[in-house]
Amino acid sequence: MRFSPLIEQLMEAFRVLPGVGPKTAQRMAMHLLERERPGGKRLAAIIEQAIDEVGYCQRCRTLTEASVCALCESPRRDDTLLCVVESPADQLAIEEAGGFSGRYFVLHGHLSPLDGVGPDALGLDLLEARVAEGNIQEIVLATNPTVEGEATAHYIASQLAAYGVTFSRLAYGVPMGGELEYVDGGTLSRAFNGRLPFTSD
Amino acid sequence: MRFSPLIEQLMEAFRVLPGVGPKTAQRMAMHLLERERPGGKRLAAIIEQAIDEVGYCQRCRTLTEASVCALCESPRRDDTLLCVVESPADQLAIEEAGGFSGRYFVLHGHLSPLDGVGPDALGLDLLEARVAEGNIQEIVLATNPTVEGEATAHYIASQLAAYGVTFSRLAYGVPMGGELEYVDGGTLSRAFNGRLPFTSD
Numbered sequence: 001m002r003f004s005p006l007i008e009q010l011m012e013a014f015r016v017l018p019g020v021g022p023k024t025a026q027r028m029a030m031h032l033l034e035r036e037r038p039g040g041k042r043l044a045a046i047i048e049q050a051i052d053e054v055g056y057c058q059r060c061r062t063l064t065e066a067s068v069c070a071l072c073e074s075p076r077r078d079d080t081l082l083c084v085v086e087s088p089a090d091q092l093a094i095e096e097a098g099g100f101s102g103r104y105f106v107l108h109g110h111l112s113p114l115d116g117v118g119p120d121a122l123g124l125d126l127l128e129a130r131v132a133e134g135n136i137q138e139i140v141l142a143t144n145p146t147v148e149g150e151a152t153a154h155y156i157a158s159q160l161a162a163y164g165v166t167f168s169r170l171a172y173g174v175p176m177g178g179e180l181e182y183v184d185g186g187t188l189s190r191a192f193n194g195r196l197p198f199t200s201d
Numbered sequence: 202m203r204f205s206p207l208i209e210q211l212m213e214a215f216r217v218l219p220g221v222g223p224k225t226a227q228r229m230a231m232h233l234l235e236r237e238r239p240g241g242k243r244l245a246a247i248i249e250q251a252i253d254e255v256g257y258c259q260r261c262r263t264l265t266e267a268s269v270c271a272l273c274e275s276p277r278r279d280d281t282l283l284c285v286v287e288s289p290a291d292q293l294a295i296e297e298a299g300g301f302s303g304r305y306f307v308l309h310g311h312l313s314p315l316d317g318v319g320p321d322a323l324g325l326d327l328l329e330a331r332v333a334e335g336n337i338q339e340i341v342l343a344t345n346p347t348v349e350g351e352a353t354a355h356y357i358a359s360q361l362a363a364y365g366v367t368f369s370r371l372a373y374g375v376p377m378g379g380e381l382e383y384v385d386g387g388t389l390s391r392a393f394n395g396r397l398p399f400t401s402d
Contacts (some may be wrong), residue, residue, distance in 0.1 A: 003293065004265040010251040016240035018232045024220070029251070030290050031219045033264055034309060037252050039217035044252070047245035050211040050230075051238050063234055064205040089231050092204065108235060 007033070059130070061106045061123050063088045071095075071104065078102045080137040084127070084156065086110055086144055094142065102140075105130065110148040111155055122152070124159060131163050138166040145172065208234070260331070262307040262324050264289045272296075272305065279303045281338040285328070285357060287311055287345055291381040295343065298389035303341075306331065311349040312356055323353070325360060332364050339367045341396055345381055346371070359401035368399035 002008055007029060014025035032040035056062070057069035064070075071077065081102025085091045091104050107122040119125070130136070141156060143149035157167045173191040174183050183191075203209055208230055215226035233241035257263070258270035265271075272278065282303025286292045292305050308323040320326070331337070342357060344350035358368045372395030381389070 004267065004270065006251050006255055006266040007264060010247050013244040013247040016237050016244055017229050028218050033255055036217050040248050040252050043214040043217055044245040044248035046211050046214045047241050050207050051241050054207055054234055063208060065207040066205065069205065
């Protein structure tokens with residue numbers, strides 16, 4: 001015996017969510033049907049609406065249902081600074097950390113020729129048009145500190161070299177609050193080479 | 202900065218699922234919007250359909266989109282044996298453990314006067330009508346091995362005492378305070394075979 005066909009389909013459909021295996025999918029299906037039908041209806045309606053209406057911001061390509069996102073619209077951001085990130089979640093993490101007052105550009109991934117992800121898929125033509133406007137003086141290439149993220153940063157820097165903007169990359173080092181003992185060798189070695197002057201006053 | 206209003210609503214809506222906190226909700230929303238729009242559409246449609254169409258089986262009250270579930274329709278089950286469970290997930294766990302060939306009755310909960318869950322909410326009138334049909338000789342009270350499950354089993358046994366059926370309860374091979382849904386098949390199967398006579402006094 002299994003559940004009825006429709007319930008089985010519901011459990012199967014939940015598997016599309018990240019980190020949801022068969023047991024969790026069953027628990028979610030049972031929870032909605034047994035205890036949360038109004039919440040389930042709301043969830044279904046909002047998934048439907050969000051998938052229909054959320055697209056990319058015309059300027060920075062972050063996810064938004066508006067044609068231009070709130071951050072791009074804001075008059076209070078510094079137009080001379082642009083931060084390039086791989087995902088909207090990375091953008092949010094940087095915003096929540098605070099301290100950056102410029103604009104963003106979201107790639108939605110990194111260069112990955114084997115998966116067919118080239119410069120077009122990352123919107124690099126739009127990025128170049130943005131730089132060609134002439135306001136930007138520094139581009140922070142905040143792609144992930146991975147092989148693919150590094151390669152993407154290098155590609156962008158070389159593609160836009162002619163425009164005379166400064167490029168920077170997030171500092172590598174030991175994470176705040178971490179313990180040296182548990183930091184990986186690659187990070188530790190880069191933190192050592194990038195060590196900074198220190199004074200006690 | 203947060204995400205756009207519609208994305209925030211989507212993240213909030215995911216919180217209705219069991220075990221989903223703010224971080225997981227964000228990951229699910231981003232995953233659907235960035236990588237799984239067709240799967241997300243399918244999920245929304247099937248949640249909608251399941252909530253509209255899945256109701257209770259007229260005979261056993263398990264969740265099904267049919268008026269009578271496949272197990273109640275089956276001519277191959279033993280009509281003299283009835284197993285009473287708290288949830289469809291418990292029913293599935295017992296079926297998957299194997300060894301039980303009778304029919305089921307699903308309470309959808311246990312007696313809980315403080316939460317307003319009385320005999321009516323558990324369909325005990327339907328259960329009594331079923332027993333009054335006269336086929337049933339033994340009722341296995343497979344409510345959870347918790348205080349509430351025990352109390353519910355006692356209540357049912359005393360309510361139906363006049364019909365002259367035998368009551369039994371799963372053997373204590375199942376851990377006290379646990380939930381049937383998560384017990385392994387071997388334990389469940391042995392507990393089934395070791396079920397004991399049950400009286401309401």
